[in-house]
Amino acid sequence: MKHFLTLILTLVLSIPALAQDADNGLTVLMKKHGLSYSTAQATPTICALCGVDAPKDCVAKPMDFILTAAKDKPTMEKVLIFCPDATGKFIVKKYQEDWKPVYAASTHVVTAANVLPSVTPVCFGAIFTGCPPEVHGILQYNDKYKPNPIKVETLFDAFSKAGKKCAVIAEKNCSIDLIFRGHQADFYTTKNSEESVATAKKLLQENNYDLIVCYDGNYDSTMHANGVFAEKSLAAMKDSIRYYTELVEVADQAWADKNYVSVFSPDHGAHNTKEGKGTHGSAQASDAIVNHFYRLRYVK
Template sequence: MRPASGFEIVAARVWNVLNEGKSFHPVFVLGTFLLLHVPELGSAEFWARALPALAVASPLVALFVYYDFPLRLRWTLWAYLAAFLLLFRFADLAALVLALGLYIFFTVFFWGTLYYHLRTGAPRTNFLRFWRLVLENPDSTSGNFLEQVPKALISLFTLQYLVSEPLTWGRAGLALGFTAALATASYVLHRRFFDWKPVYPAEPTRDVNRGRPLARRVIVVVIDGCRLDRFHQARKPYLERMMASGTVYTTVETVYPARTVVCFSSMLTGAPPEAHGISSNLVLKLGLRVESVFDALRRAGRKGRLVGIAHLIDAFGDDVASVTSVAHNDRIDQNLIAAAKRELEEQDPDLLVLQLLAVDQNGHVRGTYYPEYVERIEITDRLIEGFMRWCEERGYLDGETAVILMADHGQGIGIGAHGHLSEGERYVPFALWGAGIAPGRVVEEPASILDLAPTICYLLGVEPPDGSVGRVLKDALAGERVR
């Protein structure tokens, strides 16, 4: 077990440029365009044509960066591509072949096979399954064939059309008019049909425990990327036993977009993404715009620690005890648990948040509808049991500790899709047991991962973070009645 190196932290940020669809699109289009014209790159005459073409096409590229077309909306992009072919009567075979070849190489062979083999130990034959996962993926990552390919082809065909001859006002006007028509259609489409985002509370958190703390310590275990339905299907005797001894919430919703850094930021601030400022795993401005639960604990003279992989540092900085994610998937959770043990022994925090990654990685590498995904949840059950027994033996579960089990988001079809709340992404496992928690309760009232931070603070008897709009999950607290 070793922490994430400085190189890995930077590399994770660079990788997110290629992973997130918004940043992937301009990088892929520009890179493919330059490769198409490698023999001409030293020619002044080429650049005299290329620079105006890039300027005229840039609004189209910007349009595709601004608008995601996830889930069912992505089919519109293929209608846009057909409209381009009918209107411009132009297609570039070289651009088509190169773009498809580069995209398939990057997603299926480099990302889905070589990268995952080196990072997680995925089989060298992973491409035999991964190509299907890319075709199925409904979210706006670079691994969404049905969104990224038509976007790239429309932008590349437009560039090739503009650069094929000296640019005239007529040709520029046609391209800009086409872009304006697509912008209008996209605006209407998203206004009328982009209707699956959660509704967040508007009022600040009201419940504050200014009396005696209900727990001396809180331990939160987050099974990253755990689908609720597959969680129910898995054999998990330890977690079932502990959940029965506490309170289970059946309808806990994640946030939009359901990316890991976004979700952890909302979980640990009690604020929606629009408030805390983290809108994807690609964090352009490091840090949060609101207080986190770690800040709230510091104000009260208490301490919290988050054990996770490098990309959580972008939001939480020094509050993260990072662990390298370059590890076989059979080892990554054991490494994270070893780091959590070290934090308990060396820091003795009032709050420990532990990210477990293997379930999420299994979904990304091998898909969520295969037996390996459920098997990984079952392995995670045994690892959590071992960790909790260790905590009990060393006095960290001394009758004054509350434990919270949850996921940050679920996963959909394809390459473990998560981000835009397709089936399987939206609802997550959530249960509490231990100090201050009522036994044997099942709460069906809808809740949100935003409720984690204010509930932690209520248990520990500290003020919630400034900016929190989540609610305290009082139905889970001993002495409170279930509504």
């Protein structure tokens, strides 16, 4: 009886903690769309796979099914993260044939919700901190122009504390080029996605980094100007797919003797306005739901 009462007391006392834990900016769109995962789980999942402590303020938990797959396996030694802006689930679903190479280069695919507003700096802020916007500090698009807008430790800081080196490669003045400045990574600023991908390949071959992030903003720019399914936009989508598969090929060679994880991780999706231009930022499924593709590669 005493044990039973202790159990009841423990359960009652833990309710507010659970509610607080579950009720935050990461869960809003998960609940709305009935999804079990948040894009912000990328950071704690990658940390767990690599045997690195998650960032100090990280709210998100590692993804259970990926940890289960990695159970009893050695820790990952290297990480490659490709960030194709705005290639949400809406476009993967519509052009399945084009996406086959990304599925082929994946061991796990997670359908996840992002955060509000579903715009680039707010969403990548969550992905690379494991925190909701109210914690990481970027609440709206223009916050990306503030000095040091990310108020908490990032994935890069966590890796640096563990003695690992990170590189962030992105086009000049895009969100990823700006918002993580001041955090523990080397920043490579480029003219465009093509140069970013070429830089990522070079850094992979030089083999001086433990974690490499490569950003590709082409689909986002073309769909804003032309519409989400316009020919030019689809060409940019196909480029994102090709860039990723090329990077994985180079990583397979450069890290031939390393266990490594690669991730294809868009920030948000998009939808067309009445005028036929692409846009995003809302809670609707086209903006809020993305697929993150993981590949766990073990060679030893």
